[in-house]
Amino acid sequence: MAVGLGLAALPATAVAQDAPAATGGGEPVWRHATALAGTPKYGPDAKHFDYVNPDAPKGGTVRLGGASQTFDTLNPILPRGVPADGLGLLYETLTTSSLDELDISASYGLLSEALSYPDDLSSVTFRLRPEARWHDGQPVTPEDVIWSFEQLKALNPTQRFYYQHVVKAEKTGERDVTFTFDETGNRELPHIVGQLLVLPKHWWEGKDANGNQRSIENGTLEPPLGSGPYRIARVDAGRSITYERVPDYWGASLMANVGTNNFDRISYEYYRDLTVEFEAFKADKIDYWTENEAKRWNTGYDIPAVREGRILKEDVALEQVSGVMVGFVPNIRRPLFTDRRVRQALNHVFDFEELNKSLFYGQYERIDSFFYGIPLASSGLPEGQELEILDKVRDQVPAEVFTVPYDNPVGGTPENVRTNLRRAVELFREAGYRLEGNQMIGPDGQPVTFELLLNGSTIERVALPYAQALKRIGVTMTIRPVDSNQFVSRVRSRDFDMIYTGWGQSLSPGNEQMDYWGSAAADSESSRNYAGIKDPAVDALIREVVFARDRATLEAATRALDRVLLGNQFVIPSYTILTDRIAYWNRFGHPDPLPRFDVGFPSVWWFDTEKAAKTGGGG
Numbered sequence: 001m002a003v004g005l006g007l008a009a010l011p012a013t014a015v016a017q018d019a020p021a022a023t024g025g026g027e028p029v030w031r032h033a034t035a036l037a038g039t040p041k042y043g044p045d046a047k048h049f050d051y052v053n054p055d056a057p058k059g060g061t062v063r064l065g066g067a068s069q070t071f072d073t074l075n076p077i078l079p080r081g082v083p084a085d086g087l088g089l090l091y092e093t094l095t096t097s098s099l100d101e102l103d104i105s106a107s108y109g110l111l112s113e114a115l116s117y118p119d120d121l122s123s124v125t126f127r128l129r130p131e132a133r134w135h136d137g138q139p140v141t142p143e144d145v146i147w148s149f150e151q152l153k154a155l156n157p158t159q160r161f162y163y164q165h166v167v168k169a170e171k172t173g174e175r176d177v178t179f180t181f182d183e184t185g186n187r188e189l190p191h192i193v194g195q196l197l198v199l200p201k202h203w204w205e206g207k208d209a210n211g212n213q214r215s216i217e218n219g220t221l222e223p224p225l226g227s228g229p230y231r232i233a234r235v236d237a238g239r240s241i242t243y244e245r246v247p248d249y250w251g252a253s254l255m256a257n258v259g260t261n262n263f264d265r266i267s268y269e270y271y272r273d274l275t276v277e278f279e280a281f282k283a284d285k286i287d288y289w290t291e292n293e294a295k296r297w298n299t300g301y302d303i304p305a306v307r308e309g310r311i312l313k314e315d316v317a318l319e320q321v322s323g324v325m326v327g328f329v330p331n332i333r334r335p336l337f338t339d340r341r342v343r344q345a346l347n348h349v350f351d352f353e354e355l356n357k358s359l360f361y362g363q364y365e366r367i368d369s370f371f372y373g374i375p376l377a378s379s380g381l382p383e384g385q386e387l388e389i390l391d392k393v394r395d396q397v398p399a400e401v402f403t404v405p406y407d408n409p410v411g412g413t414p415e416n417v418r419t420n421l422r423r424a425v426e427l428f429r430e431a432g433y434r435l436e437g438n439q440m441i442g443p444d445g446q447p448v449t450f451e452l453l454l455n456g457s458t459i460e461r462v463a464l465p466y467a468q469a470l471k472r473i474g475v476t477m478t479i480r481p482v483d484s485n486q487f488v489s490r491v492r493s494r495d496f497d498m499i500y501t502g503w504g505q506s507l508s509p510g511n512e513q514m515d516y517w518g519s520a521a522a523d524s525e526s527s528r529n530y531a532g533i534k535d536p537a538v539d540a541l542i543r544e545v546v547f548a549r550d551r552a553t554l555e556a557a558t559r560a561l562d563r564v565l566l567g568n569q570f571v572i573p574s575y576t577i578l579t580d581r582i583a584y585w586n587r588f589g590h591p592d593p594l595p596r597f598d599v600g601f602p603s604v605w606w607f608d609t610e611k612a613a614k615t616g617g618g619g
Helices: 142-155 157-162 189-193 274-282 294-299 340-349 352-358 384-391 414-430 460-471 484-492 512-517 536-546 551-567 609-615
Strands: 006-010 030-035 061-065 106-109 112-116 123-128 166-171 176-181 230-236 240-245 265-269 288-290 311-316 323-330 434-436 439-441 449-455 476-482 498-505 580-585
Touching: 061 274, 061 288, 106 112, 123 142, 123 189, 142 157, 142 166, 142 176, 157 512, 176 189, 274 288, 323 340, 340 414, 340 460, 352 460, 384 551, 414 434, 449 460, 449 484, 460 476, 476 484, 484 498, 512 536, 512 551, 536 551
Parallel strands: 061 265, 449 476, 449 498
Antiparallel strands: 006 030, 030 106, 030 112, 112 123, 123 176, 166 176, 230 240, 240 265, 288 580, 311 580, 323 498, 434 439
């Protein structure tokens, strides 16, 4: 969400540090960068980002685990199938971001050298760099950009929704592409268009080595052509993929790339089970591990490699610019979950405090906001501008939004648990259910049962106590862990009762909120409106966020949206940790200090041959 695009402008023919804003007529003002709040930190004469080592050595290999259990396509835009990790190493966007000003969401030219937009924000024009090249030597052209945009919208419903207000892309100069919007004043649109992934039209419309016609509409395991710092060196379908650095990469000396892309090779190895993958890390088959399990973090690293310093284990506290909501998401398209009181009852049954003691070593915090961890989270009762915004939808939201601060039920003791379970039963009864013996019976006369669909087995040990607690009030929740392919397929087709998932949030929320919570996204199989929310008040508040005229209004509107989402009990919040737990084999160097907001691995790290010689093994 843009809240006063920061200007770092360059006139049509020359770079200027302090150019005026664009006017309604005359020559356009070309900007080397924009920011959604404030002014970009780096001017047009900057040589590199402050957090990188511009003299970082190039070389070595880093081996990573795959984010999913397998992959089946190298097509980066199709909504079906599981794409391989690392495809972003091949492709580039029109603009890119730094890792030390995520709080203002600054964007700098990558494939584009500059952008321009009118005062009313009815369009944006990007000017491509003349030196931008695909790996086959052909230039990146406006036709590539336009084709990529059109294919993305045609083939990917999520991206079509994300770019719904971008109605046209056309060539307006030798290296210029103009995107036209169907509304004015949406300050985020120039920013999100800069995130467009640009693909080579001539390659995808050409033929492969066997003479077969390629198609962007199909999945493929043929290594595709890119323009980025890496190309694919080796593919073992579903098991591993290795990228190699392009020695004559056209963009190596760009300000945004200096000190980055330091490894000669980056490989991803896929494992069917996280436990097996962790054993591979300990056996020096993987170099870097991000920990997501409290028990393993406390008990799983008592091995010689850690004691001897060959594996380093760190809690990294970064400045928070990312909010989060994670939890159990009921599919309110199902009759069982349409009543807010039923969803509220399910929250009363979840005993986070006991889990935190028995499973999590006290490491986690309970989430109580859809923007948890950042200043946009609501708290207390609404007042001031937030209250004024909420008054616009007062008759469409739960009355408690105005009178009762949102708090999750607190468990952890037998007394608290009994109180919470009694309240859960009361809420079910208020919604028309009844408890007969040891079964909760619905208005249809049937016992209350539903399935929790999980992506793998990691959350199963959290879900089991929850299922046992639900059983105490007569509700049966079955737990079904499935592999990533099946999970993605069922979520996309909305074939689930409840899932465990989450959403990330930035300090500048905007158009993506429509995809998360908007009514228009509820019936789109590729949207992230997993719950199926169709609520006119939520829609109205999203527009308040998107069209906020300044930072204060954005914050007030976001807190109002947060408060209404919480009041409707659309998610049973779970827990999170606000530090990054990482472990890695001690054969790498990295900037000190690390970027403000991100560990930056592997983009700004490098292979250290001296450390590697002492550690042994590896790349």
